[in-house]
Amino acid sequence: MAKILIFPLGVGDTNENIYKRTYIPIKYRIGNKEIEDRFIISVLIDYLKVDKVIIVGTSRSMWENLYKHYAELVNEFDEEYWRNIGEKVGKSENESCYISEDDLKKIEEVIDKYLKKINPNATGGSKCKIIKYGSNENEILENFDIFMGMIEEINEGDEIYLDITHSFRSIPLFMYLMLEFVQYLKKDVRLKGLYYGMLDAYKRNYATIVDLSPLFEISYWIKGMYDFTNYGNNYLISKLLEKKIKI
Template structure:
């Protein structure tokens, strides 16, 4: 089921909305339209239409073509529009008429003027109550007050998170761009895509999961096979297998560099910056870089694990030994236990992994487990030697 959500504005009482020819990006023209919602419904054939307007919106102009049987109700509605006193009871008789005209379920819903934060929140609440979970919707932000399109963008993200609603498109009939040919209808879907990229970057910075970019990168030209490599890289990195993660990222990195689309170019530098750890000269430096990355995300256990593994790998690299051989790494770990910085990381790793108190003599570690600022300072002290 697809639902069209359209705002109804105030307009001029004498003439209502301006008559215009709406031109869509595929060349379709809907001539002599005053209200774009009708043109959108004809074109998109939505199963449900939700009309949102205030107590002073031009409900009477929108409904003036109603049947003769509703003439008395129409006069009452028109008077209420003039005095900004439209009620849902006055709108109710026209819902059935519109359902017949549009061949769709129709709801006429009153909303506040969005003058205050409380009223803006109320509009979001009204929308959430009017929609079902996982519903597909199309937003029309042409009419209504000029600040409502901004609120509509917030609504799109709010509904996605709260009710898993999918906004397929956002339409805007650009009357201020009207020419002799007509009025262009703009698709603002790119704004939703921008918000998705911003969300993905924020989520990645929080937990380091490359998979957040999968669907976005498919839109920019990568294949399902490509993004599967990205997901695998995330899995290997988050299971402390930096070598396998590097292998997947190195294959994919060249393909990312070749993408040249407006949206990707906007975020390219930031995304590539977050992936460059795999280019470090050896495994030890790569793991130590990951330790710093996870420390910045406050993922302290994984940061400590990568710091320890990075010290082992760097030691083997300097000794010209195989840094990927398990038994050799085990021997190196035993040798590094005599090193104070490694030994303290071991105590901290055990305390974080097992949830038990460290040995009594490690009072500084015990203190760091009870206070995040002390934990961060403790790790900064232990990470000073990394990447040197």
């Protein structure tokens, strides 16, 4: 069983100098812990002790900044690689992508090393995925195929954690569809956390990270009611009630 975090990577600020883009440091509160970091992914990694992460971003996402962040944490920063990635990201647009997933392999490596640094039992196997902007039907379908392809990274018994704080608002929809589909193929896979960092509600010197997974659970109740009302099948409703009684 692996704990897998799926994280969308945004573009940060709009600084024309690609090497100066960044997220500002934010103090996040999750559970009873307060952790300050530029990347909410680091807060979730520290809190959840995940085995691997799947990072989703466009050709313009802050890949160079993400690399620098984790490479410095494991003392493996390669300035030449960082500048090369930044140059490719800087030239890229939705229609003309100069960066490939092969270019991002070193990012996967430093993230895996960081995961093992804070959790020696982490399995590793992190992945970086490049998606389109989704500005037309073809790009939407292409992104759908990419998210469906992520199912290959998920095995029976795995626990899935999703973050929806950054990047395009369409990404949570793709995540939802992927998770719905994977649970039909691999029934022993469950969403364990659906996290959102409430940056717009920043107060008391911290931003709260909320777990929205109870909203996803409502979809199970809807399906259970549909099965019972239309087919007299009470299996899913019984399972859900049994789970509630145990709680």
